[in-house]
Amino acid sequence: MKQKTLLARFRKGEDSSNEFVARxxxxxAIGKTATAFLNTSGGTIYVGVGDDGTLHGVGEPVERTVETIERMLSERLSPxxxxTVxxxxxxxxxxxxxxxxxxxDxxxxxxxxxxxxxxxxxxxADSAMVRKLVxxxxxxxxxxxxxxxxxxxxxxLDIDEVLATARAAQEQDAGFVETREPHEILRRLSLWRSEGFTQGGDVLFSHDPSIRHPQCRVQFVVFEDDKAGDEYHNLKWLTGPLLDVADQVSRELESINASRVLFSEESLKRDQRKRxxxxxxxxxxxxxxxHRDYSAYSGGARIAVYPSRIxxxxxxxxxxxxxxxxxKREHPSVPVNPDIAKVFYLRGQMEQLGRGTLKIMRACEEIGARKPVWKDSKSGVTLTIYAADKLPLEASEFNERQAAYLEATQPGSAISPADYAATFAQGLTPRSVRRDLVDLEDRGFVRREGGGPSTVYIRLDT
Known part of the structure; x- marks a missing residue:
C-alpha cells in the first residue's frame, strides 16, 4: 500500500472497519478486534498506530512480532x-x-x-447478538x-502437493504445527473431515478434479486480432490440482508477455520492460x-489473450x-472461497486480503498501461488488462544494486532475497531488498517462485 494512502487512512481515524493498536x-486487543471483524463485516488492524492516528511504528525484529501475532490468532481464535498479517x-x-x-463460520x-x-x-456480544449469530x-x-x-x-490425492503445502504453512504461519499425515494436514485446513474430502480439498489436491467437477478446468486461448471471434491460434484446457493449474497458466502468460525496448522522449536511454x-x-x-463460483457445472475460468489486452x-x-x-479503492475483503484462498496464501500466491485489485491498478500504472477495467454481469466477472506500449511518465533507471545483479547473473539462475542482500545489497533492510526484487519482477527481469522464506527469484532471458 502506498505511504500517502496509509497516512491519509490514519488521519481519518478509527471506524467500523479500521482499528489502530499502538503497541x-x-x-x-488485537485478538478481540480480529474476532469482532470476523463476526461483523471484516476490517483492518494497524499495529504501530496510536488511537489518534499518530505513527509509532513497530520495533525490530518486526518479523518475529508477526510470528507472535500469527501464533496467537491460531491458538486462541476459533474456528x-x-x-493475513x-x-x-x-x-x-x-x-x-x-x-x-x-x-x-x-x-x-x-x-x-x-x-x-x-x-x-x-x-x-450480548446474549441476543450471540443467538442471532448462531x-x-x-x-x-x-x-x-x-x-x-x-x-x-x-x-x-496428490500427496506431494499436500506435503508441499504443509511445509509452506510451517514457514508462512507460525501457528501451523508440523505434521506429515495428509489427512491431519487437510483437517487443519478445513479440507477433510471424517465423512471425506471436501470439494475445496478436491479442487486443490486431487490429481484431476475435473473428473468429478468439470467446471474446474481453465481455458487459455490466444486470438489473432482484437475483435472477439473464432479466429485463434492457441487453445488449451488446463486441469490438475488448482495450484498446478495456476503455474501452468502463469507459464503460458509468461510466454506471450514479450519485452519491449523503448526510449523516453527526454533522453536516449534504453528502457526494457514487459508489455x-x-x-x-x-x-x-x-x-x-x-474468487470464482465453483458451484455451477456450466461455470469456469477463461484467460483470453488479444494483441493489445488480456x-x-x-x-x-x-x-x-x-x-x-x-x-478501485480500499474495500472490505469478502472471500468467496476462504478455504481455497488460505491455501493460495500459504503457498505464497496471495499476499494480503482485499488488496489484489489495488495492486493490479498500481502495477499497470507503473508501466504506463491503461487502467484495468472490471465488468460484473450475469455471465460472470471479467477483468481486462491492457498492454503498455509506451514508457510511463516517470520511467526510472536501475539502482546500483539492481544493475550489479543483472550484470553478474545469467538467465535461469535463482536467488533468494537473503542471497541478494548478502551479495548486492549489504546493510539494506529486508523490506528494501524486497522492493528491489519486486521492481525487477515488474520490469520483466525476474520471476518470483515460492512464498515466505522459500521465495526465490529466477533471472529471465530479457
Whole structure:
C-alpha cells in the first residue's frame, strides 16, 4: 500500500472497519478486534498506530512480532480463519497490517468470548447478538467448498502437493504445527473431515478434479486480432490440482508477455520492460481462480489473450457488498472461497486480503498501461488488462544494486532475497531488498517462485 494512502487512512481515524493498536504487545486487543471483524463485516488492524492516528511504528525484529501475532490468532481464535498479517513500510517506521475478512463460520470466539464491532468500538456480544449469530449460521446454506466431494478417494490425492503445502504453512504461519499425515494436514485446513474430502480439498489436491467437477478446468486461448471471434491460434484446457493449474497458466502468460525496448522522449536511454506488468497478471489470475463460483457445472475460468489486452473471466458475481467501483479503492475483503484462498496464501500466491485489485491498478500504472477495467454481469466477472506500449511518465533507471545483479547473473539462475542482500545489497533492510526484487519482477527481469522464506527469484532471458 502506498505511504500517502496509509497516512491519509490514519488521519481519518478509527471506524467500523479500521482499528489502530499502538503497541504490538497488546495481543488481547488485537485478538478481540480480529474476532469482532470476523463476526461483523471484516476490517483492518494497524499495529504501530496510536488511537489518534499518530505513527509509532513497530520495533525490530518486526518479523518475529508477526510470528507472535500469527501464533496467537491460531491458538486462541476459533474456528480457524483466513487472516493475513503483513509488514508495511512508512519511511523508517514499519507497521503491521492485519487484514480480516467477514467470516463465513460465525460465531468466532477469542479465549472463550464472542466479540462484535459497533462503530469504532470492539465489544462483547450480548446474549441476543450471540443467538442471532448462531441462528444465521444454522440457516445459511453450506458453501460449495465445504461440501463433501462425491467419490473422491485417497487414491485421487496428490500427496506431494499436500506435503508441499504443509511445509509452506510451517514457514508462512507460525501457528501451523508440523505434521506429515495428509489427512491431519487437510483437517487443519478445513479440507477433510471424517465423512471425506471436501470439494475445496478436491479442487486443490486431487490429481484431476475435473473428473468429478468439470467446471474446474481453465481455458487459455490466444486470438489473432482484437475483435472477439473464432479466429485463434492457441487453445488449451488446463486441469490438475488448482495450484498446478495456476503455474501452468502463469507459464503460458509468461510466454506471450514479450519485452519491449523503448526510449523516453527526454533522453536516449534504453528502457526494457514487459508489455504487461507480471505482478498485475499474477494478481488477476489468482483472483479469477480463488474468487470464482465453483458451484455451477456450466461455470469456469477463461484467460483470453488479444494483441493489445488480456481478459480474465470467471463464473460468478461480485459479493453483494461490493461493486466494480469499490474494487478501485480500499474495500472490505469478502472471500468467496476462504478455504481455497488460505491455501493460495500459504503457498505464497496471495499476499494480503482485499488488496489484489489495488495492486493490479498500481502495477499497470507503473508501466504506463491503461487502467484495468472490471465488468460484473450475469455471465460472470471479467477483468481486462491492457498492454503498455509506451514508457510511463516517470520511467526510472536501475539502482546500483539492481544493475550489479543483472550484470553478474545469467538467465535461469535463482536467488533468494537473503542471497541478494548478502551479495548486492549489504546493510539494506529486508523490506528494501524486497522492493528491489519486486521492481525487477515488474520490469520483466525476474520471476518470483515460492512464498515466505522459500521465495526465490529466477533471472529471465530479457
Amino acid at each position: 504490538a504487545a497488546s495481543v488481547e 480457524s480463519s483466513f487472516v 503483513t509488514i508495511e513500510d512508512i519511511g523508517d517506521d514499519p507497521i503491521i497490517v492485519i487484514d480480516v475478512p467477514a467470516g463465513h 460465525r460465531p468466532y470466539v477469542f479465549d472463550g468470548a464472542i466479540f462484535i464491532r459497533s462503530g469504532a468500538r470492539t465489544k462483547p 441462528q444465521a449460521q444454522v440457516e445459511a446454506p453450506q458453501r460449495w467448498e465445504r461440501r463433501i466431494s462425491p467419490s473422491m478417494t485417497d487414491e485421487d 504487461y506488468a507480471p505482478r498485475a497478471l499474477r494478481e488477476a489470475l489468482v483472483n479469477a481462480l480463488v 481478459e480474465f473471466w470467471n463464473s460468478g458475481s461480485l459479493p453483494d457488498e461490493l461493486s466494480t467501483s469499490d474494487l
